Amino acid sequence: MKHLLSTKDLDRDTAVGILDVAEDMADVATREMKKLPTLRGKTVINLFFEDSTRTRTSFEVAAKRLSADLINFTAKGSSVSKGEGLKDTAQTLAAMGADAVVVRHSASGAAQVLAESKWIDASILNAGDGTHEHPTQALLDAFTMRKRLHGEASRGRDLAGLRVTIVGDILHSRVARSNVWLLNTLGASVNLVAPATLLPSNTTGWPVTIGYDLDESIDADPDVVMMLRIQAERMHAAFFPNPREYSRQWGLDDERLSRLRPDTMVMHPGPMVRGLEISAGAADSSRSTVLEQVANGVSVRMAVLYLLLAGAAES
Amino acid sequence: MIVITGATLPDGTSSDLAIEGGRFVDVAGKGAGSRVIDATGLVVLPGLVDLHTHLREPGFEQSETVLTGSRAAAAGGFTAVHAMANTSPVADTAGVVEQVQSLGDQHGYVTVRPVGAVTVGLGGERLSEIGAMAGSRARVRVFSDDGKCVSDALLMRRALEYVKTFGGVIAQHSQEPRLTEDAQMNEGAVSAELGLAGWPAVAEESIIARDVLLAQHVGARLHVCHVSTAGSVDVVRWAKARGIHVTAEVTPHHLLLTDELARSYDSRYKVNPPLRRDEDVQALRVALADGTIDIVATDHAPHPAESKQCAWDEASFGMVGLESALSIVQLAMVDTGLIGWADVASILSRKPAEIGRLAGYDAAFVPGSPANLTLYDATVSHVFGLEDLRGKGTNSPYLGRELPGRVIATIHNGYPTVLEGELVDAAEVALAAQAARSSREMSQA
Amino acid sequence: MTARTVLQPADITRALTRISHEILESNREWLDTVVLGIPTRGVVLAQRIGATMVSAADLPIAVGSLDVTMYRDDLARNPTRAPGRTAVPAGGIDGKLVILVDDVLYSGRTIRAALDALSAIGRPRYVRLATLVDRGHRELPIRPDFVGKNLPTTEGERINVRLLEIDGVEEVTIES
Numbered sequence: 001m002k003h004l005l006s007t008k009d010l011d012r013d014t015a016v017g018i019l020d021v022a023e024d025m026a027d028v029a030t031r032e033m034k035k036l037p038t039l040r041g042k043t044v045i046n047l048f049f050e051d052s053t054r055t056r057t058s059f060e061v062a063a064k065r066l067s068a069d070l071i072n073f074t075a076k077g078s079s080v081s082k083g084e085g086l087k088d089t090a091q092t093l094a095a096m097g098a099d100a101v102v103v104r105h106s107a108s109g110a111a112q113v114l115a116e117s118k119w120i121d122a123s124i125l126n127a128g129d130g131t132h133e134h135p136t137q138a139l140l141d142a143f144t145m146r147k148r149l150h151g152e153a154s155r156g157r158d159l160a161g162l163r164v165t166i167v168g169d170i171l172h173s174r175v176a177r178s179n180v181w182l183l184n185t186l187g188a189s190v191n192l193v194a195p196a197t198l199l200p201s202n203t204t205g206w207p208v209t210i211g212y213d214l215d216e217s218i219d220a221d222p223d224v225v226m227m228l229r230i231q232a233e234r235m236h237a238a239f240f241p242n243p244r245e246y247s248r249q250w251g252l253d254d255e256r257l258s259r260l261r262p263d264t265m266v267m268h269p270g271p272m273v274r275g276l277e278i279s280a281g282a283a284d285s286s287r288s289t290v291l292e293q294v295a296n297g298v299s300v301r302m303a304v305l306y307l308l309l310a311g312a313a314e315s
Numbered sequence: 316m317i318v319i320t321g322a323t324l325p326d327g328t329s330s331d332l333a334i335e336g337g338r339f340v341d342v343a344g345k346g347a348g349s350r351v352i353d354a355t356g357l358v359v360l361p362g363l364v365d366l367h368t369h370l371r372e373p374g375f376e377q378s379e380t381v382l383t384g385s386r387a388a389a390a391g392g393f394t395a396v397h398a399m400a401n402t403s404p405v406a407d408t409a410g411v412v413e414q415v416q417s418l419g420d421q422h423g424y425v426t427v428r429p430v431g432a433v434t435v436g437l438g439g440e441r442l443s444e445i446g447a448m449a450g451s452r453a454r455v456r457v458f459s460d461d462g463k464c465v466s467d468a469l470l471m472r473r474a475l476e477y478v479k480t481f482g483g484v485i486a487q488h489s490q491e492p493r494l495t496e497d498a499q500m501n502e503g504a505v506s507a508e509l510g511l512a513g514w515p516a517v518a519e520e521s522i523i524a525r526d527v528l529l530a531q532h533v534g535a536r537l538h539v540c541h542v543s544t545a546g547s548v549d550v551v552r553w554a555k556a557r558g559i560h561v562t563a564e565v566t567p568h569h570l571l572l573t574d575e576l577a578r579s580y581d582s583r584y585k586v587n588p589p590l591r592r593d594e595d596v597q598a599l600r601v602a603l604a605d606g607t608i609d610i611v612a613t614d615h616a617p618h619p620a621e622s623k624q625c626a627w628d629e630a631s632f633g634m635v636g637l638e639s640a641l642s643i644v645q646l647a648m649v650d651t652g653l654i655g656w657a658d659v660a661s662i663l664s665r666k667p668a669e670i671g672r673l674a675g676y677d678a679a680f681v682p683g684s685p686a687n688l689t690l691y692d693a694t695v696s697h698v699f700g701l702e703d704l705r706g707k708g709t710n711s712p713y714l715g716r717e718l719p720g721r722v723i724a725t726i727h728n729g730y731p732t733v734l735e736g737e738l739v740d741a742a743e744v745a746l747a748a749q750a751a752r753s754s755r756e757m758s759q760a
Numbered sequence: 761m762t763a764r765t766v767l768q769p770a771d772i773t774r775a776l777t778r779i780s781h782e783i784l785e786s787n788r789e790w791l792d793t794v795v796l797g798i799p800t801r802g803v804v805l806a807q808r809i810g811a812t813m814v815s816a817a818d819l820p821i822a823v824g825s826l827d828v829t830m831y832r833d834d835l836a837r838n839p840t841r842a843p844g845r846t847a848v849p850a851g852g853i854d855g856k857l858v859i860l861v862d863d864v865l866y867s868g869r870t871i872r873a874a875l876d877a878l879s880a881i882g883r884p885r886y887v888r889l890a891t892l893v894d895r896g897h898r899e900l901p902i903r904p905d906f907v908g909k910n911l912p913t914t915e916g917e918r919i920n921v922r923l924l925e926i927d928g929v930e931e932v933t934i935e936s
Contacts, residue, residue: 001840008508017842020842021842021843024827024830024843024845024846027846028830028880031880031881033879033880033881035880036830036831036880037830037831037876038830038831038835066830085625085629086624086625086626086629087621087624087625105626106628107626107627107628107629108499108509108510108511108580108626108627108628109509109510109511109580109626109627110626112579112580113580113581113582113625113626113627116579116580116581117624129510130510130511130626130628131510131511131512132509132510132511133510155845172510174510177508177510200506200507200513201502201503201507201513201515202502202503202504202506202507203504203507204504205504205508206507206508306830306840306843307840310835310836310840311835311836311838311839311840311841312836312837312838312839312840
């Protein structure tokens with residue numbers, strides 16, 4: 001694997017392989033000595049054109065646990081101006097000898113543009129591109145689901161038969177897109193629930209069922225309910241009348257929570273807006289996987305860095 | 316004196332042509348002391364006329380100049396282009412349009428016809444000095460805010476009415492602005508997957524529907540720029556059936572390329588209006604063949620390399636198209652059997668000239684009419700490359716594609732601008748243009 | 761390419777039994793013992809050695825596996841490999857006698873990586889090395905404590921260890 005740009009182009013065995021390596025990485029995290037010498041001498045650059053302390057830190061911890069040299073290159077607000085940012089920065093990083101670039105960018109496709117450009121030869125790891133994809137988030141979500149389902153016996157298994165409901169701003173969510181493809185590849189079935197304004201107008205080719213009614217989806221007894229964040233800028237653009245109405249129709253409140261099975265997983269990619277898309281009770285319940293997701297994020301990102309960087313360059 | 320022998324005319328017949336004093340003359344007895352061009356096996360077309368070109372000068376000379384854009388046009392077989400108004404300063408006064416026209420005259424590769432802005436500074440708020448531009452030496456007849464839509468319905472109505480006074484036309488860039496805020500590509504299955512903000516077909520179709528009804532109401536002439544959807548075709552067809560004076564253009568790229576190309580996130584495919592679905596491409600081809608769409612116009616939109624070497628969202632909209640237009644029309648329309656060369660002559664020369672009220676293109680090859688023509692070899696094909704681009708822009712979606720056809724020669728007002736597939740030297744063309752101007756003035760005096 | 765069988769199933773069993781007894785005899789301090797196999801075939805050998813030891817002595821003997829992939833110094837020279845499993849017995853390795861088990865000892869680089877991997881897990885009292893085959897050509901100052909069979913080889917030759925549990929057959933062959 002040279003780059004990780006999207007989950008759409010991962011096949012089942014590759015995806016399960018990444019999750020299995022992540023299991024090994026998770027084992028390392030339980031040891032007193034959490035560091036592996038594997039990527040000694042490799043340079044990983046966190047190239048963030050968009051703020052995201054969580055994702056950046058998660059990659060930072062992952063790279064450091066593998067003994068890579070990690071450099072944070074925050075392009076936002078620096079001399080990088082709109083329009084010329086990607087190319088100039090990529091060439092600079094190439095000149096510095098980066099082996100991998102973890103890129104977060106507000107423009108969809110930015111990671112793919114970097115990977116296909118002649119500007120830089122490094123492995124490109126998409127850490128979120130606009131409203132397109134966020135593949136490591138989907139991988140850590142899948143890892144979390146698999147771990148809850150199969151525990152110690154997770155290795156080698158996929159998510160066949162699992163029923164996942166994803167709720168919220170599908171239209172603008174890179175997390176949703178990456179999850180739709182990966183969950184489908186791993187054998188799970190996906191149900192999307194949102195107001196019609198927050199769904200793409202044309203989802204031909206998406207392997208999902210779509211609904212507008214969260215209560216209906218909850219009564220269908222899903223194995224996983226994944227709540228997406230509602231971003232502040234959507235509230236002023238007529239996607240829905242006001243936060244109160246959204247919360248009432250599409251929020252996971254205590255009443256809806258109580259109708260879920262005790263072992264139904266409640267997931268959220270974070271950061272959560274408690275009281276809007278998810279109630280405090282739901283976020284903190286034993287069904288919630290939110291903190292596991294954070295811990296698993298490091299393991300999954302270690303696995304991806306290992307698979308991209310450890311081996312000889314593929315020709 | 317130039318004599319062209321053995322060329323195949325658009326109607327399929329073969330004939331020799333003779334040119335003298337900037338005009339076609341009777342070929343009988345000509346030959347001695349002439350430059351003879353053997354055009355056996357070539358198609359001779361009337362000089363091509365582009366109703367939609369961005370020459371960028373004044374203001375954006377890093378993208379294109381009147382000279383470089385004129386050379387690109389000549390290389391593509393054009394002898395006249397209409398230069399869009401979105402320059403800096405905007406072509407919204409007589410001064411700017413006269414400047415652009417005289418630059419075109421000086422360089423001489425093509426006739427440059429400035430398009431005037433409909434509203435001041437393309438601001439969409441107040442009408443620009445339309446009458447002054449129409450009455451200027453540039454005699455502007457086409458007015459457009461292209462790049463922006465005249466979205467205010469009342470302003471559009473007034474503009475349509477106002478240009479009736481001197482037989483002008485409003486060329487509308489049909490794009491409902493609110494429906495296309497931040498839009499990046501066609502809204503559909505591909506945009507949903509790529510996470511790029513959608514530019515819905517309805518944003519184009521709703522403006523066209525409104526404008527044809529306005530044109531009907533005030534009895535004015537409307538021209539619809541770069542029609543890109545099957546729905547727009549339906550609206551235009553309906554309007555024509557009702558006798559509304561509407562004409563429409565389609566770009567070469569909308570006749571060939573689809574939004575699937577955006578999957579590469581290669582911003583060479585980012586254009587406004589965006590590339591649409593295959594169904595739209597097919598509908599546009601049919602509409603061009605049956606006359607619903609009147610003409611092909613390039614929407615040649617050069618950009619400096621840096622505005623395309625970036626993420627899709629950050630890239631500029633637009634493609635260069637002058638050099639490849641005829642090849643794409645051959646590929647999409649002629650080679651598919653939808654139209655013949657006589658139709659090509661009509662949609663790329665006679666009709667765009669008629670819409671732009673450009674004289675001299677109504678009786679091609681007839682002795683006495685201005686000698687504008689292009690010799691085209693439709694039998695060859697080659698991989699389109701950077702060396703085929705003669706303007707400043709390299710943002711062509713066809714680089715690396717196998718394209719049919721090659722322009723062998725272009726003759727503008729009786730003098731060659733392209734010979735043996737190569738542009739004639741700029742100084743030589745400028746001198747020839749000057750000579751042609753003075754002989755015209757002498758004959759008028 | 762010709763292959764020659766150098767160990768038959770009975771030879772392998774005999775070698776492992778001898779190694780098991782040698783390990784027990786060497787454990788003069790009666791320390792708790794952890795037998796760690798290096799994936800893939802070392803793990804099977806460790807299980808067999810551990811089982812023999814348990815049946816022969818009344819000592820706490822635990823068996824596990826130790827993956828060394830992440831500690832190799834030749835990762836960048838080869839295509840990416842999926843790491844094997846590390847399973848350390850519940851009691852850990854601190855203060856214990858650790859027996860590393862591999863199928864073939866060659867350059868010594870795997871064992872170097874294993875020592876690094878081990879130090880990330882804990883601090884054993886002693887670390888000893890058992891191998892079914894020692895084929896020579898060491899590149900590092902490492903030597904085995906318990907050897908099933910010394911097989912002098914040339915560098916061009918290839919040793920194949922096949923075990924019933926993994927390969928369905930039981931043999932050691934030399935290909936040249």
